[in-house]
Amino acid sequence: MNERDSLVPINNDLEKRIADAFLIFDHAGNKTVDAREISTIVRSLGCCPTEAEIQEIILANEDQESPGNVHLSNFLPYMVQVITERRFQPAPAEKLLEAFKVLDSKGKKYLTKEEITSLMTEGGEPLHPDELHEMLRVGIDPENDTFPYEVYINEIMFD
Missing domain, CATH: 1.10.238.10 (EF-hand)
Known part of the structure; x- marks a missing residue:
């Protein structure tokens, strides 16, 4: 040593x-x-x-x-x-909400599990499988298998 x-x-x-x-x-x-x-x-x-x-x-x-x-x-x-220097800071909640609203073209206030999985693994910079698993664990509503993004944003921003 x-x-x-x-x-x-x-x-x-x-x-x-x-x-x-x-x-x-x-x-x-x-x-x-x-x-x-x-x-x-x-x-x-x-x-x-x-x-x-x-x-x-x-x-x-x-x-x-x-x-x-x-x-x-x-x-x-x-x-x-x-x-x-506050480099690599996460996006503010408002920007995340704006992005999810663009993805939710029908204004349902949620994405399906399949939609969020596809979006997070096939476009832009894909999430690592562990990151996707954690995102789904936190964001999926187990009662209806949807991803209510406003709830998710609140959970990750104000946890």
């Missing part, structure tokens, strides 16, 4: 929150994670980057000595700056 592996100072609550999210995926206990986990870590911190932005984060933080891995000593200051 080199000095870098043991010394990553945590100075405040923000740094602790970032380190805690990161270290969940540090399976070897050496303050390093597989770069493929960065998306999950960043999103767990409340950021909403695109897949292209995730790739930029990985490129900016990838360990030169161990390609394919990201070390906490690189990731921590980077994410402090990202969060402090």
Whole structure:
């Protein structure tokens, strides 16, 4: 173990929150994670980057000595700056509602499970299957198998 592996100072609550999210995926206990986990870590911190932005984060933080891995000593200051600058913020509730209304051309105030699944996996930037599963778990009304989007927006924004 080199000095870098043991010394990553945590100075405040923000740094602790970032380190805690990161270290969940540090399976070897050496303050390093597989770069493929960065998306999950960043999103767990409340950021909403695109897949292209995730790739930029990985490129900016990838360990030169161990390609394919990201070390906490690189990731921590980077994410402090990202969060402090409020980059990758989620869309406001009003914009989400506007988007869902466009998708709901008949004004039903809901989408079917099939419609939301199709929209989230086939167009634009598709959701990862785990992300879709979580979205459906939170948003589907089990009584009628629909996705009442106003309820969903309230749930994710004000949870």
